[in-house]
Structure formats: structure tokens, C-alpha cells
Amino acid sequence: MNNIVIRNMEYRDIDNILELENMSFSTPWSKESFIKEIKENKLARYIVAKGDDKIVGYGGMWLILDEAHITNIAVHPEYRGEGIGNKLLNGLVEISKEMMIKRMTLEVRKSNYPAIKLYKNNDFIEVGIRPGYYSDTNEDAIIMWKEVLF
Numbered sequence: 001m002n003n004i005v006i007r008n009m010e011y012r013d014i015d016n017i018l019e020l021e022n023m024s025f026s027t028p029w030s031k032e033s034f035i036k037e038i039k040e041n042k043l044a045r046y047i048v049a050k051g052d053d054k055i056v057g058y059g060g061m062w063l064i065l066d067e068a069h070i071t072n073i074a075v076h077p078e079y080r081g082e083g084i085g086n087k088l089l090n091g092l093v094e095i096s097k098e099m100m101i102k103r104m105t106l107e108v109r110k111s112n113y114p115a116i117k118l119y120k121n122n123d124f125i126e127v128g129i130r131p132g133y134y135s136d137t138n139e140d141a142i143i144m145w146k147e148v149l150f
């Protein structure tokens with residue numbers, strides 16, 4: 001899919017995002033969580049990937065001082081493997097650069113090999129483990145950082 005447009009998430013996107021969220025995560029965020037993130041959280045930035053007149057992915061982060069913490073990235077199962085996750089990650093990196101953010105971090109499930117590969121291919125490095133981080137399965141999280149964005 002070549003006609004992907006990355007843009008800021010809007011309130012009208014939330015129902016589509018929830019559908020995507022439920023397909024992607026064992027403990028999905030609620031509608032209220034997304035509303036709060038885009039309407040109230042001044043530190044949050046969320047973007048969507050739109051293609052074929054529908055939302056096929058989204059990503060978000062919190063900007064805290066000079067660091068960005070990626071909260072989530074999800075791509076519709078039918079569109080995985082087409083570079084959309086990479087476009088979303090690059091979109092978050094570009095926003096971070098514009099905001100003079102120096103570093104980015106995230107946690108990823110130890111078993112999420114496609115996401116780990118995506119992050120490593122974009123210069124994120126593994127720096128530690130959060131044991132039992134995911135409460136639904138008690139799975140460990142790998143902590144990753146990307147240093148010096150600009």
C-alpha cells in the first residue's frame with residue numbers, strides 16, 4: 001500500500017482506533033483513555049496512518065522534558081508487513097525532532113519479535129528488562145532507547 005497518509009489523530013478517529021486496538025493488544029485501551037489522551041493530555045501526541053479511506057495504523061507518545069516515551073504503535077493485521085509501522089515510527093521521530101526531543105524510549109513485550117525488529121531497524125537499542133511488566137500475562141518487557149535525535 002503506497003498511498004499511506006500520516007496525520008494527527010482526531011476525535012473522529014477513535015472508534016476506528018478502538019477496533020484496531022482490540023485486534024492488536026490483549027489488554028486494549030478504552031475509549032475513555034484515548035479521548036483523555038487526545039483531548040486532555042498536553043504531553044501526548046498521537047498520529048494515524050490512513051490508506052484506502054480507512055485508518056490502518058496509529059502510534060502515540062508522551063513528550064516529557066527532552067524525552068519521548070512511545071506508548072503504543074499498532075497496525076491493522078491485514079496491513080502488517082507493508083512498512084506502515086515504520087512510517088508511524090518515523091512520524092513520531094519527526095514530531096520529536098521538531099519538539100527538540102533528544103531521546104526516545106519504549107517498552108515492548110519480550111515475545112513481540114516483529115516490533116523488536118522494527119525498533120532495532122530504527123536505531124533503538126535494548127538497555128534492560130522490566131520483569132513481569134505486562135499484568136495480563138506477567139510477561140517481561142524489553143526497555144529500548146534511541147539516543148540523540150537531532
